[in-house]
Amino acid sequence: MNHIVFTRQAEVVLQEKLTGTPPESIFILADENTTAHCRQLFGNGLAREEHLIVIEAGEAHKSLESVARIWSVLTAKGAKRNSVLVNVGGGLVTDIGGFAASCFKRGIRCMNVPTTLLSQVDASVGGKTGINFGGFKNEIGTFSIPEWVIIDNRFLATLPERQLLSGFAEMLKHGLLAGEEHLTEILVADPAKAAETAFLPLIQKSVAVKEQVVEADPTERGVRKALNLGHTAGHAIESVAIARNAELYHGDAVAYGLIAELYLSVKKTGFDAQWYEQIRHFIRRAYPAYHPLATPDELYELMLHDKKNDRAGVNFTLLEKPGTFIIDNYCEKNEIIEALEQL
Amino acid sequence: MNHIVFTRQAEVVLQEKLTGTPPESIFILADENTTAHCRQLFGNGLAREEHLIVIEAGEAHKSLESVARIWSVLTAKGAKRNSVLVNVGGGLVTDIGGFAASCFKRGIRCMNVPTTLLSQVDASVGGKTGINFGGFKNEIGTFSIPEWVIIDNRFLATLPERQLLSGFAEMLKHGLLAGEEHLTEILVADPAKAAETAFLPLIQKSVAVKEQVVEADPTERGVRKALNLGHTAGHAIESVAIARNAELYHGDAVAYGLIAELYLSVKKTGFDAQWYEQIRHFIRRAYPAYHPLATPDELYELMLHDKKNDRAGVNFTLLEKPGTFIIDNYCEKNEIIEALEQL
Numbered sequence: 059m060n061h062i063v064f065t066r067q068a069e070v071v072l073q074e075k076l077t078g079t080p081p082e083s084i085f086i087l088a089d090e091n092t093t094a095h096c097r098q099l100f101g102n103g104l105a106r107e108e109h110l111i112v113i114e115a116g117e118a119h120k121s122l123e124s125v126a127r128i129w130s131v132l133t134a135k136g137a138k139r140n141s142v143l144v145n146v147g148g149g150l151v152t153d154i155g156g157f158a159a160s161c162f163k164r165g166i167r168c169m170n171v172p173t174t175l176l177s178q179v180d181a182s183v184g185g186k187t188g189i190n191f192g193g194f195k196n197e198i199g200t201f202s203i204p205e206w207v208i209i210d211n212r213f214l215a216t217l218p219e220r221q222l223l224s225g226f227a228e229m230l231k232h233g234l235l236a237g238e239e240h241l242t243e244i245l246v247a248d249p250a251k252a253a254e255t256a257f258l259p260l261i262q263k264s265v266a267v268k269e270q271v272v273e274a275d276p277t278e279r280g281v282r283k284a285l286n287l288g289h290t291a292g293h294a295i296e297s298v299a300i301a302r303n304a305e306l307y308h309g310d311a312v313a314y315g316l317i318a319e320l321y322l323s324v325k326k327t328g329f330d331a332q333w334y335e336q337i338r339h340f341i342r343r344a345y346p347a348y349h350p351l352a353t354p355d356e357l358y359e360l361m362l363h364d365k366k367n368d369r370a371g372v373n374f375t376l377l378e379k380p381g382t383f384i385i386d387n388y389c390e391k392n393e394i395i396e397a398l399e400q401l
Numbered sequence: 402m403n404h405i406v407f408t409r410q411a412e413v414v415l416q417e418k419l420t421g422t423p424p425e426s427i428f429i430l431a432d433e434n435t436t437a438h439c440r441q442l443f444g445n446g447l448a449r450e451e452h453l454i455v456i457e458a459g460e461a462h463k464s465l466e467s468v469a470r471i472w473s474v475l476t477a478k479g480a481k482r483n484s485v486l487v488n489v490g491g492g493l494v495t496d497i498g499g500f501a502a503s504c505f506k507r508g509i510r511c512m513n514v515p516t517t518l519l520s521q522v523d524a525s526v527g528g529k530t531g532i533n534f535g536g537f538k539n540e541i542g543t544f545s546i547p548e549w550v551i552i553d554n555r556f557l558a559t560l561p562e563r564q565l566l567s568g569f570a571e572m573l574k575h576g577l578l579a580g581e582e583h584l585t586e587i588l589v590a591d592p593a594k595a596a597e598t599a600f601l602p603l604i605q606k607s608v609a610v611k612e613q614v615v616e617a618d619p620t621e622r623g624v625r626k627a628l629n630l631g632h633t634a635g636h637a638i639e640s641v642a643i644a645r646n647a648e649l650y651h652g653d654a655v656a657y658g659l660i661a662e663l664y665l666s667v668k669k670t671g672f673d674a675q676w677y678e679q680i681r682h683f684i685r686r687a688y689p690a691y692h693p694l695a696t697p698d699e700l701y702e703l704m705l706h707d708k709k710n711d712r713a714g715v716n717f718t719l720l721e722k723p724g725t726f727i728i729d730n731y732c733e734k735n736e737i738i739e740a741l742e743q744l
Contacts, residue, residue: 126465126534133535136706161504164531164542165620188507191469192476199507200543277508363479 059269061206062183064262066255068171068210069099075169075206076142081106083141085132087155089115092147092173095213099146099171109135113154117300120150120190122198128158132166142167142205148174149181149308152204153196156187160202169206173213175225175252176309179232179264182207184272184285193301194363195293201277211261215253222249223344224309229260231288231312232267234320234337237381240267245340283385287375288316291398294360298352313341314348318397323376325393327384338400354398358391402612404549405526407605409598411514411553412442418512418549419485424449426484428475430498432458435490435516438556442489442514452478456497460643463493463533465541471501475509485510485548491517492524492651495547496539499530503545512549516556518568518595519652522575522607525550527615527628536644537706538636544620554604558596565592566687567652572603574630574655575610577663577680580724583610588683626728630718631659634741637703641695656684657691661740666719668736670727681743697741701734 065071076084084105088096093112100110111131113124132141143166145155152170159168172182188199214222226249233244240263251257268285275282292308292315299306317338323329352360361372371388378384389397408414419427427448431439436455443453454474456467475484486509488498495513502511515525531542557565569592576587583606594600611628618625635651635658642649660681666672695703704715714731721727732740 122465122469129534129541133537133540157504161500161541161543163540164529164544186507191472194476197476197506198472198504200504201507 059266061203062265062269063206063208064258064265065208065210066212066258068208068213069102071208071210072099072144072169072171073102073104075208076104076144079142081109082136083138084109085135085137085141085143086110086146087113087128087143087151087158088146089113089148089151091115092151095171095173096146099144105144113151115150117150117190120154122189122191124154125158125189128154129162132158132162137162137166139163139166142169144169144171145182145204146171146173147177148172149177152177152182153186153188153199156185156202156204157189157199160187160200165202168202168204169208170204171208171210174217175211175214175222175249175261176228177225178209178211178214178261179225180228180268182209183265184268185276190300193297195297195300203276209261209265211253211258213253217253219250220307222252224307225249225252227288227309227312227316227345229264230337230340231285231316232264234287234316234377234380235271235284235383236263236267241380245336281385283373283375284383285375287377287383288312288319290361290364290372290374291315291318291357291394293364294357295351297360298357302351304349304351310345313345314401317341317401318394319374319376321397321400322374322387322389322393323378325397326387326389327376327378329377330379333380348401350401354395357398358394361394402609404546405608405612406549406551407601407608408551408553409555409601411551411556412445414551414553415442415487415512415514416445416447418551419447419487422485424452425479426481427452428478428480428484428486429453429489430456430471430486430494430501431489432456432491432494434458435494438514438516439489448487456494458493460493460533463497465532465534467497468501468532471498472505475501475505480505480509482506482509485512487512487514488525488547489514489516490520491515492520495520495525496529496531496542499528499545499547500532500542503530503543508545511545511547512551513547514551514553517560518554518557518565518592518604519571520568521552521554521557521604522568523571523611525552526608527611528619533643536640538640538643546619552604552608554596554601556596560596562593563650565595567650568592568595570631570652570655570659570688572607573680573683574628574659575607577630577659577720577723578614578627578726579606579610584723588679624728626716626718627726628718630720630726631655631662633704633707633715633717634658634661634700634737636707637700638694640703641700645694647692647694653688656688657744660684660744661737662717662719664740664743665717665730665732665736666721668740669730669732670719670721672720673722676723691744693744697738700741701737704737
């Protein structure tokens with residue numbers, strides 16, 4: 059965690075971290091929604107206006123083309139190995155920017171200033187970078203820990219509640235992985251207040267859950283798979299939504315995925331049925347109703363292709379109880395279909 | 402060095418290293434020139450015919466488009482995280498394949514079977530991967546050490562002497578970095594005999610020079626810059642040749658670069674003038690005459706853009722004597738121009 063700063067003064071922290079780096083070596087990546095934040099962060103002359111690279115928002119732009127555009131600008135403006143790319147935005151920006159930085163001249167410096175709840179508690183920390191390719195999410199990417207992640211929840215003030223809810227699904231997942239105490243804190247928290255000072259310690263706690271797992275296994279050979287809870291089913295649901303151009307937030311998909319995978323946990327690893335019902339009820343109350351865009355059979359086929367699965371079948375992280383997870387649970391097709399029918 | 406095997410039976414070693422990996426998880430990358438070697442290596446049913454990916458030969462194809470094609474095939478054929486990409490070919494194939502493997506699903510297994518002298522003593526070892534971008538060599542890439550490198554100099558039997566000479570320039574560089582004893586061995590060796598059994602120990606010694614440096618500094622923050630000897634000027638010369646579509650081997654450019662940089666070593670770091678004359682004479686006798694495709698001024702501008710240079714100017718690795726190098730020598734423009742006039 060010592061490369062992650064939790065603050066209500068991102069511009070001050072950023073200035074401190076960039077002390078000694080000349081303006082010609084600083085590049086900023088943002089999307090259409092976060093350029094305003096960049097003015098706040100860099101308006102003091104810290105960086106040059108023409109070093110701001112703006113990519114289009116939206117999952118469809120998490121593409122090799124966007125990365126190539128970033129590389130073209132870096133090349134054209136003479137970025138060097140000791141240049142730094144500061145990614146200001148949601149998970150799309152930090153994922154693409156992190157990937158671009160990790161491959162440009164075989165790796166330049168990289169800092170993240172996440173501006174959505176989802177990127178603050180998940181995407182911007184842990185070192186996973188990536189883009190979509192061939193219709194699959196994050197098919198291409200690297201593991202590359204940013205030099206600094208600066209988390210300031212004032213940025214969340216302008217976000218619609220739907221987007222805060224999306225990030226909150228990852229906090230719920232972290233609560234499930236952490237144990238009853240943190241889980242209970244999450245279940246009574248109000249994501250609508252995520253931008254308030256009092257919410258920052260909850261974000262910090264949530265990030266700490268992720269960091270503990272990542273530090274034990276940065277390249278996901280073992281325990282890091284814990285973080286896949288809710289994501290095996292969730293990614294399949296999200297892939298379909300992307301393919302059909304349907305409005306669905308990542309956190310919605312994860313929330314639905316959590317229902318399916320906690321159901322599997324009840325069936326396979328002895329997770330308490332009452333906890334399952336309580337979480338399911340919480341998700342159904344907080345998140346939009348699930349509209350199936352694909353049959354359970356189609357979702358199963360997509361899961362088979364997930365990069366976390368190998369030839370032995372579809373691989374789930376399941377819970378024994380809050381705080382106790384078991385990785386590498388291979389489930390049969392009929393079990394998975396039944397779980398998906400609970401959504 | 403314990404992930405590098407020197408052998409005269411690559412097919413046997415490869416079979417051993419792939420024991421336990423099912424055919425559906427094995428992918429092979431080759432170029433038009435090396436598909437024949439693949440039949441020899443995999444003809445025993447080790448891998449599936451349709452898992453052979455063939456890219457076009459030539460520096461112009463060391464591109465993002467080639468990498469995207471590899472990723473498309475891996476996606477289409479259902480490659481997983483535990484799949485392995487075996488790169489069979491010269492530096493172009495191992496550089497592109499290494500990069501493709503290091504980013505596909507954030508990193509799959511990778512093995513190199515280098516088939517040129519240049520890739521055996523340099524490109525296939527040390528973990529640098531990359532593609533050209535925006536007109537610059539290896540502008541995009543990663544540091545990623547392959548699981549195994551299998552070096553079999555029987556593959557060199559079919560190579561034209563011009564190509565063997567190209568790899569030999571890197572052996573000369575390693576000799577200069579190693580010291581008088583190994584340098585003298587190199588100066589009396591005959592690259593035309595590189596495919597013979599007696600030459601394999603010389604390749605092994607040359608690779609050991611590189612590996613010793615790489616192990617001390619895998620991501621080129623310090624001493625690895627030693628390996629840039631001859632390459633600061635060499636890369637600029639090669640960039641021009643690529644841009645003008647001129648026939649020039651990498652090793653030719655390095656050989657010319659060595660002349661310029663040993664001249665700078667005489668002027669700046671006390672390298673013995675007689676050694677300089679001897680190496681210059683050796684290069685002029687062995688390599689084609691230098692045909693300037695750009696003025697020294699134009700080459701200087703290109704060096705300023707080299708990824709190994711920062712804002713302080715053009716950065717050279719120079720020699721005090723054979724075996725003793727000094728990294729981070731910043732030279733003035735007039736010194737560099739004078740050195741380039743010696744070619």
